[in-house]
Amino acid sequence: MRKGMKKNSGYSKAVFADSLVTSCEICNGLCALDIRLRGKKIIKVKGREEHAVSRGYICPKGLAVDEIVGAPDRIRTPLAKNRGGRWQEVTPAEAIKIIAERFNFIKAKYGAEALAVHVGRAGINKEFKYYLKRFCAAFGTPNFSTAESHCHLSKKMAGEITYGGLPVPDFAHSRCIVLWGSNPAASCPQLMRDIKQARGKGARLIVIDPREISTAKKSDLHLQIRPGTDGALALAMLHVLIKEKLFDKEFVEKWTIGFTELVALVDKFTPEKAESITWVPSEKIVEAARLYAGNSPACISIGIALELQTNGFQTARAISIMQAVCGNLDISGGVLFTPAPKLSSLKMEKDEAFSKPAVGQEKYPLFFKYNGNAQANMFARAILEGKPYPLKAMLLAGSNPVLTWPNAERVKKAFSSLDFLVVTENFMTETAKLADVVFPVGTFLSRDEFCDFSGLNGLPRLSLSPKIIDEPLMTDWEFCRNLAVEMGLEQFFPWRDEVEALNYRLEPLGINLDTLRHSLDHGYEYKKTEEKKYLKSGFQTESGKVEIYSKELERHGYDPLPVYHEPAESPVSTPELFREYPLILTSGARTLPYMHSRFHNIPSLRKLEPEPELEVHPHTASNLGIEDGELVLLESPRGRINIKVRITEDILPGVIAIPHGWDEANANVLTDDEALDPVSGFPPDRSYLGRIAPRCKFCGESEAGNNLPSPR
Numbered sequence: 001m002r003k004g005m006k007k008n009s010g011y012s013k014a015v016f017a018d019s020l021v022t023s024c025e026i027c028n029g030l031c032a033l034d035i036r037l038r039g040k041k042i043i044k045v046k047g048r049e050e051h052a053v054s055r056g057y058i059c060p061k062g063l064a065v066d067e068i069v070g071a072p073d074r075i076r077t078p079l080a081k082n083r084g085g086r087w088q089e090v091t092p093a094e095a096i097k098i099i100a101e102r103f104n105f106i107k108a109k110y111g112a113e114a115l116a117v118h119v120g121r122a123g124i125n126k127e128f129k130y131y132l133k134r135f136c137a138a139f140g141t142p143n144f145s146t147a148e149s150h151c152h153l154s155k156k157m158a159g160e161i162t163y164g165g166l167p168v169p170d171f172a173h174s175r176c177i178v179l180w181g182s183n184p185a186a187s188c189p190q191l192m193r194d195i196k197q198a199r200g201k202g203a204r205l206i207v208i209d210p211r212e213i214s215t216a217k218k219s220d221l222h223l224q225i226r227p228g229t230d231g232a233l234a235l236a237m238l239h240v241l242i243k244e245k246l247f248d249k250e251f252v253e254k255w256t257i258g259f260t261e262l263v264a265l266v267d268k269f270t271p272e273k274a275e276s277i278t279w280v281p282s283e284k285i286v287e288a289a290r291l292y293a294g295n296s297p298a299c300i301s302i303g304i305a306l307e308l309q310t311n312g313f314q315t316a317r318a319i320s321i322m323q324a325v326c327g328n329l330d331i332s333g334g335v336l337f338t339p340a341p342k343l344s345s346l347k348m349e350k351d352e353a354f355s356k357p358a359v360g361q362e363k364y365p366l367f368f369k370y371n372g373n374a375q376a377n378m379f380a381r382a383i384l385e386g387k388p389y390p391l392k393a394m395l396l397a398g399s400n401p402v403l404t405w406p407n408a409e410r411v412k413k414a415f416s417s418l419d420f421l422v423v424t425e426n427f428m429t430e431t432a433k434l435a436d437v438v439f440p441v442g443t444f445l446s447r448d449e450f451c452d453f454s455g456l457n458g459l460p461r462l463s464l465s466p467k468i469i470d471e472p473l474m475t476d477w478e479f480c481r482n483l484a485v486e487m488g489l490e491q492f493f494p495w496r497d498e499v500e501a502l503n504y505r506l507e508p509l510g511i512n513l514d515t516l517r518h519s520l521d522h523g524y525e526y527k528k529t530e531e532k533k534y535l536k537s538g539f540q541t542e543s544g545k546v547e548i549y550s551k552e553l554e555r556h557g558y559d560p561l562p563v564y565h566e567p568a569e570s571p572v573s574t575p576e577l578f579r580e581y582p583l584i585l586t587s588g589a590r591t592l593p594y595m596h597s598r599f600h601n602i603p604s605l606r607k608l609e610p611e612p613e614l615e616v617h618p619h620t621a622s623n624l625g626i627e628d629g630e631l632v633l634l635e636s637p638r639g640r641i642n643i644k645v646r647i648t649e650d651i652l653p654g655v656i657a658i659p660h661g662w663d664e665a666n667a668n669v670l671t672d673d674e675a676l677d678p679v680s681g682f683p684p685d686r687s688y689l690g691r692i693a694p695r696c697k698f699c700g701e702s703e704a705g706n707n708l709p710s711p712r
């Protein structure tokens with residue numbers, strides 16, 4: 001290891017009886033784990049009963065951490081491609097030297113902004129994300145981005161613009177829960193305990209989803225909606241609430257602006273009109289509105305499925321407004337505004353002084369305003385077409401864009417044509433295969449990490465997921481700092497190790513890591529829970545009120561009201577394309593065993609879901625003459641994949657659901673990266689058009705081939 005390259009050693013002192021306590025960092029659930037070690041080997045993992053939030057819950061991914069950490073296919077040595085394009089093992093110091101030299105070369109030749117750094121889902125809510133952003137500022141590039149380019153940020157923007165923040169549903173105390181394009185049983189199962197608790201006390205449950213997911217089967221009302229039309233449904237529900245005077249009149253009068261304009265907007269969105277758009281029977285729309293308004297406090301969970309539509313941002317706005325006019329803001333059982341803990345800023349003055357705007361900043365100014373990052377969905381074009389200027393090098397941390405970004409063929413082509421690509425990872429992914437350097441990093445068990453419960457449960461508590469094993473690998477943070485040191489940027493990274501850096505972040509709270517180590521089961525309560533904070537300080541918007549009519553949107557040339565537009569590809573908006581591609585495709589829904597593209601290589605998880613399967617309704621299958629278990633060729637205007645059919649009544653006729661994250665059948669070969677949401681730049685992964693290729697008239701088989709070029 002080179003001089004100055006620090007490796008944090010030492011274990012957590014958080015030993016309870018015979019187990020080590022930490023928290024799972026795989027998804028947002030942050031479930032507490034009791035882990036027993038023998039020597040360096042994990043011999044037992046279980047959910048920690050004593051933990052105040054997760055209370056013993058653990059999902060199959062958490063149970064599999066021993067397999068993940070000890071997987072035989074973990075990358076354990078950095079790899080660099082030699083001149084012949086072959087992998088060569090190098091030491092960590094050599095790898096960092098190569099990366100530093102190449103990044104500096106790119107900067108000298110093309111300018112600092114030619115480098116982009118992207119942190120994937122594995123780094124969301126993780127400390128190293130903030131340090132990598134700081135690295136970008138120190139290097140001089142504005143092109144830092146995260147998985148928030150296609151997850152979470154769209155609804156966050158809707159919340160910020162409408163009422164100054166994104167509130168969190170308080171499921172446990174609710175009398176009516178709406179899961180709208182949200183499936184916590186698959187995406188964050190820890191939350192199902194709160195939902196079951198509320199149901200046990202009589203709470204009503206409404207599920208809005210094109211698929212009859214397991215939670216829908218147990219709900220009071222399931223609205224099986226045509227993908228991409230949720231905005232029309234929201235406006236029709238608002239129509240009913242207003243027509244039947246089911247809204248909170250006092251709140252609306254005192255705390256909103258633009259209600260009159262809303263009344264005019266929704267006037268024509270009758271449930272009958274919405275039925276023709278959404279395929280949801282009008283009486284169910286009326287019932288949903290009455291259930292929601294009649295069982296206060298009520299909460300709505302806005303899922304990522306709503307964000308991944310061409311009208312996703314305005315849909316999230318319409319639902320945000322519904323929560324407001326029914327008086328469900330910042331109350332127990334409604335949705336809560338819980339501030340995140342105030343930690344030391346890692347921002348530098350340089351953040352404001354880049355010579356060029358970030359990629360996507362000019363096209364999506366509000367996206368940039370509300371997260372300060374580049375829009376990663378624009379990177380492939382910047383690389384291939386030089387728009388708005390060329391990107392020549394990238395660092396991807398915990399991200400696998402070839403499987404997770406829209407239009408995978410373009411993404412692959414773009415990354416293959418970069419001058420230099422670095423990937424930090426645990427495993428050799430489809431994207432890492434394209435890299436010039438693959439740098440292996442430790443798992444979350446080998447580093448201290450904060451657990452912030454404000455964004456998930458609305459609890460103002462900060463806890464710690466302590467390091468419990470020592471892996472002979474750098475953590476992501478160590479990689480970042482060591483690279484900065486090698487590049488002569490040490491002055492911007494004065495912390496000697498990760499513990500010092502985390503302690504620096506905790507300074508404004510007046511605590512340190514030891515405080516958190518001593519409250520692993522309850523976390524540190526940095527604020528008292530308080531409802532209806534707006535009564536004291538108003539809403540954090542320009543007007544101090546809920547902005548149903550948004551002047552900010554108007555100034556940026558967007559519709560100030562939550563209008564509905566058809567999906568960019570649909571039977572209505574593109575009838576000619578629909579004649580060619582007569583199926584509505586929806587892709588990207590999470591499943592319990594996997595985290596997007598991660599962990600398909602873990603045997604116990606693979607056993608739960610061995611292969612990708614297309615969900616097809618029996619009527620659709622019969623119309624197309626396809627059978628259960630058949631391998632078909634699925635095409636969209638972007639590309640085609642081979643995938644096995646599973647016939648199920650759980651999906652709407654005419655709609656096909658495709659799992660994502662599989663390299664064997666990459667759904668993102670089919671998805672679109674051109675018709676993005678005009679405000680957020682999010683891709684429409686949940687609603688686009690496709691077809692199943694006809695069988696060959698001679699042999700009766702579908703055409704063969706995987707990830708073939710575009711049929712158009």
Ligand code: SF4
Pocket residue numbers: 024025026027028029030031057058059060061062063188189190
């Ligand atoms: S739900 Fe599963 S993956 Fe998510 S934090 Fe809990 S154990 Fe980990």
